[in-house]
Amino acid sequence: MPPEPDESADATPGADAPPGHGGEAHPDATGEAVADRPEGPGAYAKQYARDHVVHVGVVVAFALYPAVFSYLLSTPLGDEFAVLLPPLRTMIAVFYVGLFAMSFDFVSGYTGYLSFGHAMFYGSGAYFVVMAANGKLPLVGAGTSFMVLIVAAAVLGALLALLVGSVSFRLTGVYFAMVTLGFAEVTHVFVRNWGRVSENPRDGAAVTSPEGFELGVPFVDSLQFAIGRLVGDSFENALGLGVEIGTAELSYYLIGAVALLCYFAMQRIIHSPFGRVMVAIRENEERARAIGYDTFWYKMGAFAISGAFAAVGGALFAGYRRSVAPENTYDLFVTADALLAAIIGGFGTLAGPLYGHLFHEFVGGILTTESHGLARYLRETLPESALSADLAGVTLLEVVNVLVDGRASLYLGIIFIAFVLFVPRGIVGTLRDRLGGTVAATLPDQVRRYLP
Numbered sequence: 001m002p003p004e005p006d007e008s009a010d011a012t013p014g015a016d017a018p019p020g021h022g023g024e025a026h027p028d029a030t031g032e033a034v035a036d037r038p039e040g041p042g043a044y045a046k047q048y049a050r051d052h053v054v055h056v057g058v059v060v061a062f063a064l065y066p067a068v069f070s071y072l073l074s075t076p077l078g079d080e081f082a083v084l085l086p087p088l089r090t091m092i093a094v095f096y097v098g099l100f101a102m103s104f105d106f107v108s109g110y111t112g113y114l115s116f117g118h119a120m121f122y123g124s125g126a127y128f129v130v131m132a133a134n135g136k137l138p139l140v141g142a143g144t145s146f147m148v149l150i151v152a153a154a155v156l157g158a159l160l161a162l163l164v165g166s167v168s169f170r171l172t173g174v175y176f177a178m179v180t181l182g183f184a185e186v187t188h189v190f191v192r193n194w195g196r197v198s199e200n201p202r203d204g205a206a207v208t209s210p211e212g213f214e215l216g217v218p219f220v221d222s223l224q225f226a227i228g229r230l231v232g233d234s235f236e237n238a239l240g241l242g243v244e245i246g247t248a249e250l251s252y253y254l255i256g257a258v259a260l261l262c263y264f265a266m267q268r269i270i271h272s273p274f275g276r277v278m279v280a281i282r283e284n285e286e287r288a289r290a291i292g293y294d295t296f297w298y299k300m301g302a303f304a305i306s307g308a309f310a311a312v313g314g315a316l317f318a319g320y321r322r323s324v325a326p327e328n329t330y331d332l333f334v335t336a337d338a339l340l341a342a343i344i345g346g347f348g349t350l351a352g353p354l355y356g357h358l359f360h361e362f363v364g365g366i367l368t369t370e371s372h373g374l375a376r377y378l379r380e381t382l383p384e385s386a387l388s389a390d391l392a393g394v395t396l397l398e399v400v401n402v403l404v405d406g407r408a409s410l411y412l413g414i415i416f417i418a419f420v421l422f423v424p425r426g427i428v429g430t431l432r433d434r435l436g437g438t439v440a441a442t443l444p445d446q447v448r449r450y451l452p
Helices: 041-053 053-073 080-085 088-111 121-131 148-170 173-192 246-269 272-292 294-320 331-345 352-366 374-380 396-403 407-420 427-433 439-449
Strands: 025-027 033-035 212-214 224-228 237-238 243-247
Touching: 025 148, 053 080, 053 088, 080 148, 080 374, 088 246, 088 294, 088 331, 088 352, 088 427, 121 148, 121 294, 148 173, 148 212, 148 294, 148 352, 148 427, 173 331, 212 294, 224 243, 224 246, 243 246, 246 272, 246 294, 246 352, 272 294, 294 396, 331 352, 331 407, 352 427, 374 396, 427 439
Parallel strands: none
Antiparallel strands: 025 033, 212 224, 237 243
16 A cells, blocks of 8 residues: 555645635634635636745746756756756656656545556557557547547546446455556557557557647647647747747647646546545545445546546657557556656655656656766766776776666666655655645745745
8 A cells, every 4th residue: 555645735736725825714604714715817816826836836847947958958067957957858758657647646646546557548548549540440530639539538548447447446455456457468468469550569550640649729720739759840939039949849838738737637626525535535445435435436436537647648648759559558667657656756646746757757867878868978078087097996987887877777776765665755745744734835934934
């Protein structure tokens, strides 16, 4: 079972305001204390901004990242920043994989049921988009709008979750986890051998159409833009401001916007009466059942919602990468990535897994074997005399080659063990413990204490 987390959501856009925010409390007709609500949309927006300053700050930080990253690379320390900061293609992956990890946390962190087969929903969403785009699915034409495909993928993920949950939720604990894993392995083997996917389904499938998948404002063609690494749209003079937005930047913002909207939706559900029952099931399912809740159907509902958003993450992955393979969609290690992100970020924090995956990519990017990795930076930057210096019988170059180059998995494994042993609540959960509440509610007050 995962560590017992807080009930409320993390300090990211959309969390409920803490008590005391949003006006003074006054008794209503029943004698209950009710907070005054600001009148008018303008007043409400100002009040919301004050109550969610941390959330707004997170969104602004993500929005400014492409520009800040580009600027830092142009400075004299550009090579060093290239090692430390994730490139945009990595940040795009953080959004869709982070969304998948948040969907995993939605059911596992808030009901206590670990879904080891969650990659099944992610992969189904990804394969649905690619096969639909190639005209290999009935009732879905090759020219179907990408946003329609995303919604359809979410419906498919929810239906699959209901099917799997109808069997799996007859069990609890490790038995539930193993049954979901079994379902995922069945679908994994099926897709690898399904000839309709492609001529060689073991290698996956790619989109044959040259046009990119479009995201934007629904039903407004002029405000829909193609995403993708090679086929995405770009703008040389965005909004007439002389700002250039490349394909990577446009994909970053559009995929990030979808991930943010999905987070808002999950966040609202968690703070609804339905979400409170989910938490009650996690804390004590027998007591929740004893007071009259049909916990089976609440778990089924949570699983269906989780499967839907996992499928949306897979659809975004396929839309951006334009190709899928069993190894990067249905594989057990895909679920393991979500589990790792949830443990590092914090179970039951919703947005914590996104930060956990960002941390994972940050460390992995530094230790990568690619051109921006630390090993190549040291080999290309340090003088030959330093690299050949003798260090107790070995040279510095040998140390770099043996202990740094290609050792990302080793150090990530050590970090994972350290988090389990010393930071069991994860990054966000530990921050909450230190601050005495959710980051959104307590951080502004903590900052004001140190201001003159």
